Amino acid sequence: MKQLDLRIIKTKESLKEALMLLLKEKTLNSISVTEICRLAKVNRGTFYTHYGQVENLFEEYFKEIMQNLKDSYLEPYKYAWTIHTKELNPATIRIFHHIEKYEEFYRIVFSKTAPLNYYYLLFDHLQQLLDEDMRLHGNDKIDTGMLSAYQANAILGLVIEWHRQDFKQNAEEMNKLLVELLKYVTQD
Amino acid sequence: MKQLDLRIIKTKESLKEALMLLLKEKTLNSISVTEICRLAKVNRGTFYTHYGQVENLFEEYFKEIMQNLKDSYLEPYKYAWTIHTKELNPATIRIFHHIEKYEEFYRIVFSKTAPLNYYYLLFDHLQQLLDEDMRLHGNDKIDTGMLSAYQANAILGLVIEWHRQDFKQNAEEMNKLLVELLKYVTQD
DNA sequence: AATTTTATTATACAGTTGTTCATTAAAAAA
DNA sequence: TTTTTTAATGAACAACTGTATAATAAAATT
Structure with a gap:
């Protein structure tokens, strides 16, 4: 049974939280990967290891x-x-x-x-x-x-x-x- | 009555033709503005004066x-x-x-x-x-x-x-x- | 606690996006 | 035909995209 790495959980939570914040101000469509990562304080490359695009998040x-x-x-x-x-x-x-x-x-x-x-x-x-x-x-x-x-x-x-x-x-x-x-x- | 400029008609036709060609090979989603303009031999700036994005075309x-x-x-x-x-x-x-x-x-x-x-x-x-x-x-x-x-x-x-x-x-x-x-x- | 594994980071890259502006060229109007 | 209008071009811009890689740091394993 593969245990999920805590780092992954934290990263995903940060990204999700950032997306939720942004969604209160602008449309899903206009939110960029860069923007989410800036807010979530997550490296942009990390985003791409988990999600291919904003929609996947x-x-x-x-x-x-x-x-x-x-x-x-x-x-x-x-x-x-x-x-x-x-x-x-x-x-x-x-x-x-x-x-x-x-x-x-x-x-x-x-x-x-x-x-x-x-x-x-x-x-x-x-x-x-x-x-x-x-x-x-x-x-x-x-x-x-x-x-x-x-x-x-x-x-x-x-x-x-x-x-x-x-x-x-x-x-x-x-x-x-x-x-x-x-x-x-x-x-x- | 505003007469349509012939240049506009030609440009739009070229762009549409290019899009149709590209659609036979790849998805709408994966076709870029640059790609259409390259094929249509139309300046990218010209594309944006008529359409905001590929979907509009x-x-x-x-x-x-x-x-x-x-x-x-x-x-x-x-x-x-x-x-x-x-x-x-x-x-x-x-x-x-x-x-x-x-x-x-x-x-x-x-x-x-x-x-x-x-x-x-x-x-x-x-x-x-x-x-x-x-x-x-x-x-x-x-x-x-x-x-x-x-x-x-x-x-x-x-x-x-x-x-x-x-x-x-x-x-x-x-x-x-x-x-x-x-x-x-x-x-x- | 020491070691191994692996997720995250920093950095760099070529390509796309959306916009602006001066220049050129083609069409419409006189 | 000449003049006027305006569409298209080329060039440049900052920002974003998607990908890759070596270095770092954090978690899991022993």
Whole structure:
């Protein structure tokens, strides 16, 4: 079992802390490696031994948030719902609350200059959560990969629109809206 | 009426041509301003008077493709369909064929390193097309902005999954799949 | 505590970026 | 055609990038 060198931990913490400070003042996109290293008092060469670019450092933060997404999603799992929209209970959809909680972070992730990769990573996590639902409650008459992709994206689409409207609605309203939309699409 | 200087047209054409050549060999992300200018035989300073970065040059190409999307969407408009999924006719959804036609382009647009902005631009065009449908056939019991966002994203979600599966299905199959998914979500 | 391992540093390098400015040359207007 | 306007060029600038290497220092191992 390989023990992590304390120097590495310290370096990474310094770099992360510096990035977080800079993110309060400027966009991810405009932050340079040099700038982070100056603030973190870490040699620029050291940065490159751990991360290839600023985005890779940001992704460590990303992983933390994704873990929280998973937790907040599973928490109210007792109200289990399936892809059958009429059984959908707004209280079970925690993702809007999660995003509300980490609004600052998601403003970065959904900004115009952010690489599409963040969308994909977020998508993957969400799809995986939906897959768990489907495996438990859904039937399998259809390509489950495509279906869960469809479902995950329906939610993410709403989230993107939410972001574009500057998160003016609150999470509860977004939950209700999702239910409304699903009902509307479902009705004849 | 301001007449465009011939020199500007020539410069822009040279730059675009150079970018297109480079895109056949490497990713958008790895192409530098210097490289484009070397190939186009255009002074680097001139590049910056017209475009701030490589992505801005790429967006000119983007606009052309978007015009084609609109054309290919409106073409079979006679088979008009609404958001009521049961009336959806696969033949009316031309977007998959459009993407199939410009596959090379969409591989760039959906690549991990592409800025989210391309997604937004594509989204806007698609949403606008759907809005036209809604204004003609939809009722207005619900927030139309959110609804068209939801619809546009449902389709884009499928497109992204299509891209991730390396466009292995053909456009016709994707059309059928969309209809299947909508039916499935609609059924009780 | 002494030794070994390895992460960090300082330094240097060629290349890119984004900007500025005087000069040149090409297009538009007279 | 001549004059005027303005786009393109070449050169120079400081700053950042990505990489490499020898020297140093800090952690892990014995």
